[in-house]
Amino acid sequence: MALTGAEELSLQEEVPFGEQPRAARLDALLRLRLPIGGELDVAIEVLAQAYPRDILQVVHQLRKYREYTTSGPQPLELAVVAEHISPGARQELQDAGINYFDATGSMYFRHRTYLVVRQVIGAQHKPRRPVRLFSGAREKVVHALLEQWRRTQRGEVLSGADLSIEAQASTYTVSTTMQELEREGWVETTGAGPHLRRRLIKPEGLLDAWADDWVSRKENRSRWHVLARSNLVDTVLDKLQDYDGWALTGAAAANAVVPHLTSVDRVQVIVPPGHAEAWADQSQFKKAEKGANVVFIEREGASLMFLDTHPERPGSRFASRFVQYLDLLGGYGRDKELAEEFRRHALHMKAKT
Known part of the structure; x- marks a missing residue:
């Protein structure tokens, strides 16, 4: 319990409760001394993999235990411990007021005003899905x-x-x-x-x-500079009009969907893997680690689905609104802040909780 700062006082396993002879059993009952003072019991159910459908029974079991021990001498919290807890299951456990901890090191522990949250993104675990869902x-x-x-x-x-x-x-x-x-x-x-x-x-x-x-992915990105005598976006579109397999994304594309979302001083372009150097050379883009105003991101597949054309820019190709949003999250400067505004106005979704 190092993350919570709590001290373990005792641990009981296979704790029976309910009416005999068919008493139910709680996987574990942990007693802690909190750093804010006082002792606390934590009723724990253990799972291997926790997805929303998997947690229904353990949530019911934990609530039954709480009902059975309402008159206990110590305050009580409920918790699920698992090898892997999916994002959906984590959210449902939080909504149900149940703490959790998994083998990635992610945890949610709340007791009155005492709160410890740790979300580990991209950690190694053994999920049930045989391959990555988002690939x-x-x-x-x-x-x-x-x-x-x-x-x-x-x-x-x-x-x-x-x-x-x-x-x-x-x-x-x-x-x-x-x-x-x-x-x-x-x-x-x-x-x-x-x-x-x-x-x-x-x-x-x-x-x-x-x-x-x-946002946890590692991608091949290259930075370039192009002399734009007028509008930067129009200049880049003009340079790319004879190529296939590309799309504008990030702030430049988002600003076309939600005008005046931000000023655009850098254009991000999705290009086919292995084509960045050749396209840049043929389009007279100059390599520029500093002062770049064009970024080539090498991608294929889902990133190039549902492309859109801006009505005032014939021949333009803008990434789908979802790809624009995702690239804003991993963008520059105020892009993450702008992503929430884009999410509300362009995707019509509630802000991320």
């Missing part, structure tokens, strides 16, 4: 699902075939991805077999998890 074809499914939600603002019910077309991914990839999203509690499923349909019910939670993965 390759699965990331394209996530992007397509969010984009469909943004267009309708209702979270329409979708078949796997419909989403497969939108995401340009196989029906198998769609199915396995949606199963992971359902496990997280972001998607709900109705029907079965050919009548099975899914709907996005927690778009903010899905986007926040995607953002956590996005």
Whole structure:
């Protein structure tokens, strides 16, 4: 309990409670002395992997124990300990007033006015999902699902075939991805077999998890300078008009969606992997680690889905609003602050909690 500053006084395992002979059992009961003074009991249930659907039973068990011990001599808090707790499960535990700790070192511990929170992003653990959810074809499914939600603002019910077309991914990839999203509690499923349909019910939670993965990535970026005699964005668009597989992103693109969001003194461009040096040379961009006004980011896949053209700039290619938002989060200067404004006005989503 080093992070909380609390001292362990005792630990009991397999603690029976309830009416005999069919008494329930609590996995562990921990007694602590807090640094703010006083002693505290923590009722603990243990899981291997914790996703929203997995925690329903343990939350019920913990609440039953609290009801049974309401007259105990010590104040009581509830907690879940697991090898891995998914982002969706973490949020549901917090909403239920239940503390947690997992093997990555992430924890949430609250007792009255005493609060310790530690979220470890990108830590190593053994999640149940066989591959990263936000990569390759699965990331394209996530992007397509969010984009469909943004267009309708209702979270329409979708078949796997419909989403497969939108995401340009196989029906198998769609199915396995949606199963992971359902496990997280972001998607709900109705029907079965050919009548099975899914709907996005927690778009903010899905986007926040995607953002956590996005900002932890290491990408090939190169910085350049171009002489712009007028508007920088128009200059860059003019230089790139004969190429394929690129898109403007970050603040420059976001400002086209929400005008006057910010002044633009640097343009970020998604370019195909391995093409940055050649394109820059052919477009007469100068290498510039300092004073750069153009950044090439080498990407493919989901980053180039749902491109948009600005009506006042024929031939322009802007990344989707979700990619613009994600790149603002990992951007420069005030970009992170602007991301929240863009999230509200362009994505019509609540601020990140």
